[in-house]
Amino acid sequence: GKAPGGGAPGGGGAGGPGGARGGGSVVLARTDIHTVQPGRIEAGIAISGTLRPIETVSVRARLEGDLVALNVREGDAVREGAVLAELERSEQEAALRSAEADVLAARAEATTAQWNLDQTKELHQAGAVAERDLRAAEQTALTAQARLAAAESRVKAAQSLARDTRVTSPVTGVVEKRNVENGERVTRGQELFTVVRADVLELAAAVPARRASALARGLEVRFTADGRAIDGRVARVSPTIDPQSQSVTVFVQVPNGNGVLKGNTFATGQIIERGYDGQLVIPQSAIRQTAASAGAVPFVWKVAGGALARADVKLGIVDEARGVVQVTEGLKPGDEIVVGNVGLLGAGMQVQIIGNESARGPR
Structure with missing residues (x-):
């Protein structure tokens, strides 16, 4: 879609006061020069916080x-x-051996009682044994089975105690x-x-309540943490607004299977609401700003014909996570501009570029 314009990045940028110096020369590395080209800009909700292990x-x-x-x-x-x-575990092992011996004895007793019961049933059917003798044999067999079950339960308990002498990790x-x-x-x-559990880290961030309607599970999040660019996703959103801060807590999870990120690392980034391709984007470090008395106009230093020229620009979306900003007016694809803090510059200064590295990606 068509990206909206307007706005300005925070902080203004480093550099000279825009045309305050004329003449002279400056030596720049190729990496100090960025070639303007279309790219992707992403709009979103800025967040920050501490990345913590998902489970302790x-x-x-x-x-x-x-x-x-x-x-x-x-x-x-x-x-x-x-x-x-x-x-x-010597005490637990001794208890286990004793319980296992009890099971062997109880099983033998139960086997004998069952055999006696089977024999008594046959004799009873032949009329050689009274009813009360049959009932007594049945009771003896039931009692023996109960003793066997109790002994087997004691073995399981003893096995559990023996296992508990080994302390294992639950995760x-x-x-x-x-x-x-x-x-x-x-x-x-x-x-x-x-x-x-450090394979997934989680960040809890407060988002202004007025932006709550834009939050949803699964939204992409771009982070910078410990000097690294990382991606995550919204895992959960609090269902209530904090009445004191008028904010909603959003929980973002970041995969960390390689363990590169450590728990309690501070991270800054943004929840991506929408993205626009084919936009003119430049590094934020290229943006300078005139003094407040001169209107605080954003501009860049453009290299043209081997010399510096000031180019006032209009800015659109600021993508803090990527460190880039959309330019809606003032530049065209192929323009070469100065990035970073390279000292005091002025319009008309001759530029000598050393090195052969290209600098075509936002930095």
């Missing part, structure tokens, strides 16, 4: 006991189910904290480790 899990001891092995340190990556630590992630040392005695419920 406290790993606690299920039993009281002495630590005999610690298998991880802070910063180690772990898989779900990995054994982080081990407790002394795939990274060990953030290790709160114990080998040989310590720990109590049931004591926190031993903190494991964070």
Whole structure:
């Protein structure tokens, strides 16, 4: 679609006061020159905040006991189910062996009781055994089966206790904290480790209530964090407006499977509402501004015929996430302009460009 015009980027930009100096010369690197060309500009809602792990899990001891092995340190990556630590288990193993022996005895008793019942039934049918003897045999078999079931339950409980001597990670992630040392005695419920899921990071940002209607799950988000450009998506939007700040909280998730981004990294970006292709876009670092007394007019330094010329521009959408701004008037494709802070410049200065690198992408 056709992009709207108007507006100006914040901060103005560095540079001289626009035509304040004439003559002289300046040496610029090829990377200080940007060739204007059509590109994409995206309009959206600016947000910022801290990227935090999507899940933080406290790993606690299920039993009281002495630590005999610690298998991880802070910063180690772990898989779900990995054994982080081990407790002394001789007591639990002894209890398990005893319970297993009880099961063997109970199973033998139940087998014998069932055989006796089968024999009593045959004799009863032949009229050789009284009804009360049959009922007694049935009761004995039921009691034996109940004892076997109870013994098997005790084995399961003992197995569970034995398993609990191994402290495992409930999630795939990274060990953030290790709160114990080998040989310590720990109590049931004591926190031993903190494991964070860092494969996805989440940012909670406040958006003005007047923009709430534009928010929706799945919207793309462009971020800059730790010097990197990253993409995310809106995962959730709060259903209520904060009455004090008159803002809505939006939750943005960022994939981080390679672990490059660390938790608690500050990020800035924007939620993309719409994008426009084929627009004249230039780096924000190319924009200069005249003094307030001169109207604070935005302009760029254009290189034409080997010399600098001031070109006043009208600006449209500012794309903070990409670091570019739309130019609606004042430039055309193919124009070469100066980007960044390269010192005091003036109209008419001769330009010497060194280096052969092209600088055609927004920087």
